[in-house]
Amino acid sequence: MLRNTRTGYGTIAIAFHWTMAVLIVGMLALGIYMHELPPTAPETFQLYQLHKSIGFVVLALALFRLIWRLMNPTPKLPDGMHKLERLAAHLGHVGLYALLFAIPITGWFMVSASPWGIPTVVFNVLPVPHLPIPELLGTKEQAESLFKAFHKYAAFLLIALIVVHIAAALKHHFIARDETLKRMLSTRPANESA
């Protein structure tokens, strides 16, 4: 069962979800860790390159994942959820998707604006061009700090959303005792409508 149905997620959506969940949590930890290191040490440089490379993988995956989502039915939320809970679930997922794009893109703008002009070569293989930075953002330093702030606060917002997201998944599983978590772990619920 590769595709989603109205009752559950297919293999592709589940694979996207868990691959990206691991990458995102790792990237948040790596970002926070590397930010504390001495900026000119060679190890720091290597970690920054790794962070940028994985970041571009996340951006590409986010794009394919969104396309896949739009091509598939969305599993319907469990019966008995309050209107406000449905709205919160929907807004939460929209927010997660938005940040999966916004964070790597602000990172891309940040390194493009940097006066250091360090090239980005994804895993030392694929060169990525710098993005044009609008002049109205001021000097390179000013534009860089603006995108740095966006990148950081978007990442912190993502951490908050993930905490709520995990709490919601656990509440569905242990309190409401519905299929919500099970259908992100197995395609069996998706088969039930087939």
Ligand code: HEM
């Ligand atoms: C999934 C994608 C990404 C996540 C979750 C992420 C997360 C983070 C976090 C949490 C930090 C630490 C922020 C701080 O404490 O100031 C950080 C820093 C940084 N990120 Fe990312 N990032 C992602 C993608 C990218 C991409 C694609 C690039 C560049 C192409 C990038 C470039 C940087 C740089 C240069 C820093 C260091 C900023 C500084 O020195 O203050 N990131 N990132």
Ligand code: HEM
């Ligand atoms: C251990 C951690 C996690 C758990 C237990 C979890 C659980 C779930 C569950 C059960 C769903 C299905 C909700 C439904 O059927 O309506 C879901 C959907 C989703 N999760 Fe997670 N998740 C986790 C981590 C993450 C992370 C780190 C992200 C990325 C930032 C994320 C992004 C999403 C998105 C965007 C959806 C909506 C999928 C769609 O309908 O296309 N999740 N998650």
